[in-house]
Amino acid sequence: MAKEIERKFLVRSQDWRDKAISEASLIQAYIAVDENRNVRVRVKDGTKAFLTIKIGHSALVRDEFEYEIPVSDAEELGRAAIGIIIEKKRYRVPHDGKIIEVDVYEGFYSGLVVAEVELSSEDDAFNPPPWLGEEVTGDRRYSNMILATQDLAPELINGVFHQAL
Amino acid sequence: MAKEIERKFLVRSQDWRDKAISEASLIQAYIAVDENRNVRVRVKDGTKAFLTIKIGHSALVRDEFEYEIPVSDAEELGRAAIGIIIEKKRYRVPHDGKIIEVDVYEGFYSGLVVAEVELSSEDDAFNPPPWLGEEVTGDRRYSNMILATQDLAPELINGVFHQAL
Numbered sequence: 509m510a511k512e513i514e515r516k517f518l519v520r521s522q523d524w525r526d527k528a529i530s531e532a533s534l535i536q537a538y539i540a541v542d543e544n545r546n547v548r549v550r551v552k553d554g555t556k557a558f559l560t561i562k563i564g565h566s567a568l569v570r571d572e573f574e575y576e577i578p579v580s581d582a583e584e585l586g587r588a589a590i591g592i593i594i595e596k597k598r599y600r601v602p603h604d605g606k607i608i609e610v611d612v613y614e615g616f617y618s619g620l621v622v623a624e625v626e627l628s629s630e631d632d633a634f635n636p637p638p639w640l641g642e643e644v645t646g647d648r649r650y651s652n653m654i655l656a657t658q659d660l661a662p663e664l665i666n667g668v669f670h671q672a673l
Numbered sequence: 674m675a676k677e678i679e680r681k682f683l684v685r686s687q688d689w690r691d692k693a694i695s696e697a698s699l700i701q702a703y704i705a706v707d708e709n710r711n712v713r714v715r716v717k718d719g720t721k722a723f724l725t726i727k728i729g730h731s732a733l734v735r736d737e738f739e740y741e742i743p744v745s746d747a748e749e750l751g752r753a754a755i756g757i758i759i760e761k762k763r764y765r766v767p768h769d770g771k772i773i774e775v776d777v778y779e780g781f782y783s784g785l786v787v788a789e790v791e792l793s794s795e796d797d798a799f800n801p802p803p804w805l806g807e808e809v810t811g812d813r814r815y816s817n818m819i820l821a822t823q824d825l826a827p828e829l830i831n832g833v834f835h836q837a838l
Binding site for chain 2: 539559577585588590
């Protein structure tokens with residue numbers, strides 16, 4: 509089990525692109541969703557799959573349990589997804605001794621670009637680069653779980669999300 | 674992923690005990706519970722742990738995905754259990770070319786004894802031995818998920834359950 513401490517930002521320009529050191533294709537589906545927990549499957553680059561359980565109320569700190577599973581299991585579990593399947597490309601961008609993960613959504617959420625940085629503790633300092641915009645840590649609208657399961661999504665895509673382009 | 678095809682019975686006598694070929698101690702907790710799916714952790718004999726996802730509406734046939742996980746993870750996940758923790762001893766009893774699993778509940782459900790047999794298909798014949806009583810396949814009261822999460826339990830223990838002793 510790992511404690512997950514993350515801050516999340518909207519992305520306001522493309523200036524991160526030439527700094528990216530890796531790109532991965534992620535497809536993820538929620539299998540169980542409850543008030544303070546969720547169970548997710550994710551397929552990475554079509555070749556590896558993971559089952560992840562997140563438990564906890566706080567958006568900043570949560571318990572996370574992750575296990576590698578067969579890709580074929582993930583695909584079968586995905587057919588039982590709650591809500592829609594999330595598709596995105598994830599880029600890793602080094603900045604100031606940390607790695608910023610930039611998620612460029614595809615499919616239903618095409619146009620949405622969100623960045624996350626993992627911190628070593630709740631008071632770990634982080635100086636955002638200029639290409640990061642508004643901080644949305646704790647804004648549940650940008651949680652993948654909410655993106656997958658809530659109906660208010662189209663409105664958000666046409667409104668807030670496209671500011672990031 | 675395995676298709677799970679099971680029939681379930683109450684146990685009406687102790688005549689299975691001298692036929693049991695193994696005994697295991699099981700502790701299990703539900704991490705997510707939804708109408709047609711659940712996610713469970715189970716610790717076996719304190720030394721092995723499994724994460725299991727069951728999906729499907731039918732009591733007789735369900736998709737089951739099971740992964741071994743560290744015992745320490747299962748114990749941490751157990752602290753986030755929905756409902757109570759189920760404790761039982763499971764005995765394997767050979768009968769007529771099949772294995773009957775007899776679950777003797779402990780703790781909160783002490784007194785409840787239920788048997789399950791796994792079938793190779795939905796029309797696989799099964800001739801119950803005389804120590805099995807009423808068939809309760811599909812009776813949701815005897816699902817571990819319901820036993821863990823529903824409040825009607827004490828009434829059942831004093832009523833139906835103790836007929837099995």
